[in-house]
Amino acid sequence: MRIVSFTEARNGLKSVLDGVVNDADCT
Known part of the structure; x- marks a missing residue:
């Protein structure tokens, strides 16, 4: 669960x- 959260972050x-x-x- 923590690994997934870290990856998403x-x-x-x-x-x-x-x-x-x-x-x-663009600028």
Whole structure:
């Protein structure tokens, strides 16, 4: 259960980082 939560949290963080990178590229 903890491993799944950690994976989901890491994926969520990666998505946020990707979003920031995309915004930077667009700008």
